[in-house]
Amino acid sequence: MLIGFVVNPVAGMGGAVGLKGTDGAVEEAKLRGAVPVSPGRARILLSLIVPGVHTFLTAGGPMGESLLAENGHPADVVYVPDGTETTGEDTRKACQVFTDRGCDLILFCGGDGTARDVFAVVGDTIPLLGVPSGVKMYSGIFAATPAAAADCVNRLEEAVMTDAEVMDIDESAYRDGRLAVTLTGIARSPALTGHLPSSKWATDAMHEGRAQAEIARFIIDIMRRDTLYLIGAGSTTAAVIQALGEDGTLLGIDAVFDGDIIARDLNEEGILHLLNRYPRVQAVVSPIGAQGFVLGRGTQQFSPAVVERIGPENFIVIATEAKLSRTPALYLDAGNPEISSKFPDSLQVICGYAMARRMPLIQ
Amino acid sequence: METKYILDENDLPRQWYNIQADLPVPLSPSYNPQTKEPIGPEDLAPIFASELIRQEVSTERYIDIPSEVRDILTLWRPSPLYRARRLEKLLKTPAKIFYKYEGVSPPGSHKPNTAIAQAYYNMKDGIERIATETGAGQWGSSLAFATQLFDMECKVYMVRGSYDQKPYRKMMMQCWGAECIASPSKETNAGRAMLEKDPDTSGSLGMAISEAVEDAASHANTNYSLGSVLNHVCLHQSVIGLETLEQLKMAGEETADVVIGCAGGGSNFAGLAFPFMRERIAGRMPDCQFIATEPSACPTLTKGLYAYDFGDVSGYTPIMQMYTLGHGFVPPSIHAGGLRYHGMAPLVSILHHEGLIDAVSCHQNEVFAAAVAFCRSEGIIVAPESAHAIKTVMDVAEECRRTGEEKTIVFNCSGHGHFDLSSYEAYFAGALPDYEYPADLIAASLKDLPKIQ
Ligand SMILES: Cc1ncc(COP(=O)(O)O)c(C=O)c1O
Numbered sequence: 001m002l003i004g005f006v007v008n009p010v011a012g013m014g015g016a017v018g019l020k021g022t023d024g025a026v027e028e029a030k031l032r033g034a035v036p037v038s039p040g041r042a043r044i045l046l047s048l049i050v051p052g053v054h055t056f057l058t059a060g061g062p063m064g065e066s067l068l069a070e071n072g073h074p075a076d077v078v079y080v081p082d083g084t085e086t087t088g089e090d091t092r093k094a095c096q097v098f099t100d101r102g103c104d105l106i107l108f109c110g111g112d113g114t115a116r117d118v119f120a121v122v123g124d125t126i127p128l129l130g131v132p133s134g135v136k137m138y139s140g141i142f143a144a145t146p147a148a149a150a151d152c153v154n155r156l157e158e159a160v161m162t163d164a165e166v167m168d169i170d171e172s173a174y175r176d177g178r179l180a181v182t183l184t185g186i187a188r189s190p191a192l193t194g195h196l197p198s199s200k201w202a203t204d205a206m207h208e209g210r211a212q213a214e215i216a217r218f219i220i221d222i223m224r225r226d227t228l229y230l231i232g233a234g235s236t237t238a239a240v241i242q243a244l245g246e247d248g249t250l251l252g253i254d255a256v257f258d259g260d261i262i263a264r265d266l267n268e269e270g271i272l273h274l275l276n277r278y279p280r281v282q283a284v285v286s287p288i289g290a291q292g293f294v295l296g297r298g299t300q301q302f303s304p305a306v307v308e309r310i311g312p313e314n315f316i317v318i319a320t321e322a323k324l325s326r327t328p329a330l331y332l333d334a335g336n337p338e339i340s341s342k343f344p345d346s347l348q349v350i351c352g353y354a355m356a357r358r359m360p361l362i363q
Numbered sequence: 364m365e366t367k368y369i370l371d372e373n374d375l376p377r378q379w380y381n382i383q384a385d386l387p388v389p390l391s392p393s394y395n396p397q398t399k400e401p402i403g404p405e406d407l408a409p410i411f412a413s414e415l416i417r418q419e420v421s422t423e424r425y426i427d428i429p430s431e432v433r434d435i436l437t438l439w440r441p442s443p444l445y446r447a448r449r450l451e452k453l454l455k456t457p458a459k460i461f462y463k464y465e466g467v468s469p470p471g472s473h474k475p476n477t478a479i480a481q482a483y484y485n486m487k488d489g490i491e492r493i494a495t496e497t498g499a500g501q502w503g504s505s506l507a508f509a510t511q512l513f514d515m516e517c518k519v520y521m522v523r524g525s526y527d528q529k530p531y532r533k534m535m536m537q538c539w540g541a542e543c544i545a546s547p548s549k550e551t552n553a554g555r556a557m558l559e560k561d562p563d564t565s566g567s568l569g570m571a572i573s574e575a576v577e578d579a580a581s582h583a584n585t586n587y588s589l590g591s592v593l594n595h596v597c598l599h600q601s602v603i604g605l606e607t608l609e610q611l612k613m614a615g616e617e618t619a620d621v622v623i624g625c626a627g628g629g630s631n632f633a634g635l636a637f638p639f640m641r642e643r644i645a646g647r648m649p650d651c652q653f654i655a656t657e658p659s660a661c662p663t664l665t666k667g668l669y670a671y672d673f674g675d676v677s678g679y680t681p682i683m684q685m686y687t688l689g690h691g692f693v694p695p696s697i698h699a700g701g702l703r704y705h706g707m708a709p710l711v712s713i714l715h716h717e718g719l720i721d722a723v724s725c726h727q728n729e730v731f732a733a734a735v736a737f738c739r740s741e742g743i744i745v746a747p748e749s750a751h752a753i754k755t756v757m758d759v760a761e762e763c764r765r766t767g768e769e770k771t772i773v774f775n776c777s778g779h780g781h782f783d784l785s786s787y788e789a790y791f792a793g794a795l796p797d798y799e800y801p802a803d804l805i806a807a808s809l810k811d812l813p814k815i816q
Contacts, residue, residue, distance in 0.1 A: 354805065
């Protein structure tokens with residue numbers, strides 16, 4: 001298969017020197033003595049990829065060319081950055097060429113900032129796989145380790161395509177010690193599932209779509225007419241709304257009562273308002289991002305006040321099996337330790353029609 | 364100190380025990396899926412042997428085992444009863460644990476006890492070919508073994524998930540001259556319809572039954588055979604419990620306190636438990652407790668409804684009163700393929716409903732942990748189905764350690780796991796998902812799921 005490979009050579013530099021991110025702070029990081037992280041990660045990855053199986057397109061110099069050559073992978077250099085200091089613009093331009101050349105996969109080394117740059121150009125048209133080498137890796141398109149990414153590339157034929165969230169972190173808030181993570185989009189990313197019937201690359205998108213539809217069919221069958229449902233965010237929850245015959249908000253939270261959408265893309269205030277009017281409520285949520293956060297990353301609308309009002313027992317968690325295979329445990333940050341502690345240490349996750357998995361929940 | 368109790372070949376029971384003679388309330392009738400009228404022998408005649416139909420409704424307490432069937436059963440019967448002393452030691456329990464080991468049969472489980480009888484009665488009726496389904500492959504290989512002894516052909520529809528996990532089961536069936544294909548298949552109308560609905564389906568026993576029934580109904584001189592659930596299957600399995608009662612006496616035990624078995628369709632559990640139930644109902648073992656163990660992924664007795672439902676996905680089988688999760692329910696592809704069935708034997712169901720049988724469910728990782736503890740103490744690598752029973756045995760034995768009770772626990776070790784090693788491998792690799800049935804959500808929805816027409 002044709003793989004576009006790009007490295008953000010400065011990703012991860014801020015972390016070691018306490019900058020919590022490298023965006024717009026490369027000079028400062030260098031002054032503080034930071035050394036790049038991503039080339040080392042890329043070397044581990046490339047040394048584990050079996051040569052000669054896939055064809056690589058890449059960007060010049062430190063953005064991929066030299067690392068591929070070093071590890072014995074021939075590649076076509078399709079973009080050359082000008083200037084010595086590479087930027088997000090270079091990543092975006094390289095990805096534009098990968099897209100134009102019809103790559104089957106874009107493999108990149110970087111952090112959430114790089115993921116955002118790649119996604120900005122590619123969207124969900126080409127599957128993405130990130131090798132974690134930045135400071136923050138909340139996006140769901142990252143493999144757990146360079147070795148896991150290499151495994152996935154080597155066995156690409158067996159991989160199942162899953163929806164994966166791309167997250168955006170407010171960098172200046174982060175440097176001030178506040179975590180503000182928003183969901184910016186849904187990309188596609190390959191995952192090895194181990195126990196699922198391996199399906200061919202070409203049919204994978206359908207596979208995941210069918211799995212989401214089965215979950216949606218079940219949720220709709222168990223919905224009560226007297227209960228308000230707060231549903232979102234992500235593609236799995238959006239499939240529930242779609243199964244009701246409506247278009248949901250992919251990146252936000254919608255409210256459903258008696259089979260109809262009564263509010264879209266709610267913010268915290270809007271949710272609290274509805275909670276005053278409807279005594280019975282359940283939230284239908286899906287784990288988000290690389291770690292599988294059920295709450296606390298990308299869905300700020302479910303604020304501590306909202307979560308407390310809904311109550312831990314009224315959260316229905318849904319996720320496809322392929323997605324769960326990427327997230328061996330679920331995480332939770334209700335924004336308030338007291339509320340978080342009211343959640344049990346394992347959760348039932350609906351993964352099919354009348355089918356669930358018990359998953360550990362880590363706070 | 365004795366470890367195993369072996370009966371002489373002459374002590375192989377001469378009669379099966381039929382619990383229908385002793386039920387506290389009679390079974391409700393089954394209904395014809397098309398006419399919705401109570402079913403009669405003529406409804407079953409197209410796909411079942413006449414003697415099996417008679418046994419299905421018989422209320423005679425004992426039914427003779429034909430000598431040709433007994434002859435074949437002596438190839439491995441009477442099967443041994445073991446005292447699990449090493450497991451007791453491991454658990455530091457004062458309880459006495461006994462297990463009846465059915466894995467000594469040529470196919471490796473209790474299933475040939477009924478396969479031989481069913482093949483024999485079909486041969487007597489002049490049938491030349493039998494179609495059936497199999498979950499884990501234990502039943503398919505048992506019927507393959509049995510049919511060739513009577514020069515019959517055998518076609519097995521094997522649940523896709525197991526077919527992929529256990530290629531050696533298919534080869535065993537080939538050794539015994541049977542043809543085994545993955546279900547849903549493209550060879551039947553039912554299979555094609557299921558594949559159209561979900562081309563990636565891992566299949567289920569309910570789907571494979573539909574295919575086998577259709578095959579039998581549409582081929583000349585072909586009958587259908589079911590490896591569990593039905594009354595005559597529970598009848599044939601009663602040799603297990605009848606032998607065990609004798610063997611316990613050899614061990615100096617007059618009664619058992621707890622009788623445990625895994626339950627898929629209910630036949631191995633019934634086979635061990637029903638002769639003990641006879642004793643309990645007659646007041647000779649008034650305190651004997653019965654526990655059936657099921658997977659959390661398919662908790663028919665623990666979370667299902669006691670209702671009328673079909674035995675298969677497509678609605679070809681009679682409508683029976685039993686515990687069910689709904690015939691449309693496709694259980695997740697757990698490794699105990701033989702326990703992936705939406706329904707339960709009507710005989711086990713009625714006794715559970717009457718409060719005489721308890722049921723528990725467990726997740727697959729804890730089940731495999733129990734299986735590993737068992738093989739590292741007793742040596743036998745058990746089938747994932749049987750491991751469910753062991754999990755409950757260990758729970759009961761550990762409770763005895765806390766209370767100091769010296770209970771006598773008897774369980775059915777229904778089969779070996781030599782063709783299930785890839786499941787053990789997945790367990791060791793940490794790759795087994797803990798599936799469960801979302802019963803609370805379903806109950807809270809107030810909808811009548813399972814939907815039963
Ligand atoms: C070894 C073993 N035990 C138990 C079962 C479950 O069936 P039943 O409940 O009818 O005994 C099976 C079914 O395939 C099996 O192979």
